[in-house]
Amino acid sequence: MLRLYHLLLGSILLVSIPLGAKFIFPQFSPLPVVKSSPVAKLPNPNQGNIWQKILGNAAAPTNWQVAACEGNAPLLCVSSKGKPLGTVEINVYPLANNEDFQKKLVAAGIPNGSQGDYQSSKYQTQVLSALKAWVEDHYAAFGKDRQGKYGKEITFSPYPPQAVPVGKLQGIRYGFAGLKEQGGVQEQHIDHVAFDGSKLYVITTGFDPDRQTGKFEKLENLAIFQPYLYAIAADLRLP
Numbered sequence: 001m002l003r004l005y006h007l008l009l010g011s012i013l014l015v016s017i018p019l020g021a022k023f024i025f026p027q028f029s030p031l032p033v034v035k036s037s038p039v040a041k042l043p044n045p046n047q048g049n050i051w052q053k054i055l056g057n058a059a060a061p062t063n064w065q066v067a068a069c070e071g072n073a074p075l076l077c078v079s080s081k082g083k084p085l086g087t088v089e090i091n092v093y094p095l096a097n098n099e100d101f102q103k104k105l106v107a108a109g110i111p112n113g114s115q116g117d118y119q120s121s122k123y124q125t126q127v128l129s130a131l132k133a134w135v136e137d138h139y140a141a142f143g144k145d146r147q148g149k150y151g152k153e154i155t156f157s158p159y160p161p162q163a164v165p166v167g168k169l170q171g172i173r174y175g176f177a178g179l180k181e182q183g184g185v186q187e188q189h190i191d192h193v194a195f196d197g198s199k200l201y202v203i204t205t206g207f208d209p210d211r212q213t214g215k216f217e218k219l220e221n222l223a224i225f226q227p228y229l230y231a232i233a234a235d236l237r238l239p
Contacts, residue, residue: 050090051076054167056235059228066232075213076232078225085221086205088229089214093200100137101200104130116197118239124170127195128163131172134193134200135161142176154186155179164230166194166201167238173230175206185219187211190229196239203233 051068055076058066069075069087076088095102102112108129110116116123139158146156161174171194178186189206207219216222 048072050074050092054090054237055232056167056237057231059231059235061224061228064225064228066228073213078216078221085218086216086225087214088203088205088232090201090203093202095195095198095200098200101130101134101195104133107133118169118197128170128172131193131195132161135172135174139174139176146178150178150186153181155181164192165234166192166203167234167236169194169196169201169238171195171201171233173233188219188222190222190226192233194238201238205229 049068049070049072051074055068060066060078064078064080064085066076066078069077074090074092076090077084078086078088093101095105105126106112108126110123110126110130116127118124118127143156143158146154150156155178156176157179158176159174161172164171164173171192173190173192175189175191177188180186185207187206187208187210189204189208191206192201192203194201204214205216205222206214207216207222216225
């Protein structure tokens with residue numbers, strides 16, 4: 001009964017959002033640093049913040065502003081009347097350096113070195129299969145990490161991955177929440193992942209006091225921004 005109470009509390013936080021936004025289930029995202037992650041980031045040769053190139057429609061609540069942060073860090077800044085509210089982070093991982101995901105593509109029916117058509121329904125289905133396997137591995141890694149970190153004080157609650165558009169790519173939205181046994185939310189994360197044939201894109205944000213970047217300071221602001229994040233991800237200039 002206690003766990004059900006926590007889940008209901010998390011749901012109430014998420015649905016208390018303007019514009020009558022509706023959710024099938026809450027979405028969350030993992031922290032950017034995971035010891036088990038086998039991938040390497042794509043180098044950024046001082047070409048500026050990648051959000052400047054890929055950001056399409058910068059959807060935002062009334063009196064909120066969304067824009068690429070200054071500098072080369074891959075961060076999208078969210079603010080209101082000049083006050084920072086949070087950031088969204090994107091990391092790009094080259095397939096050539098990601099042997100684990102290469103194996104997942106092969107298992108899904110996409111041979112190494114093949115030039116797939118991301119608009120093909122068959123290819124999209126195969127990529128989604130690989131991405132779901134990738135998400136499952138991350139869930140397993142984070143579940144183990146949180147169990148060791150929190151023990152029984154915090155309940156790790158992953159949610160089913162959902163196929164969504166990320167720009168012109170077929171991607172996955174997924175994530176998890178950390179629910180306190182005594183009531184309340186310790187952490188909540190939203191994540192998107194997509195693959196364009198040569199690179200893996202991972203977009204993350206959330207509410208987590210221990211996180212340095214790609215986060216919101218207040219859970220209620222994350223909840224307000226959530227539907228706009230979905231719209232931003234769908235309108236990215238990818239691939």
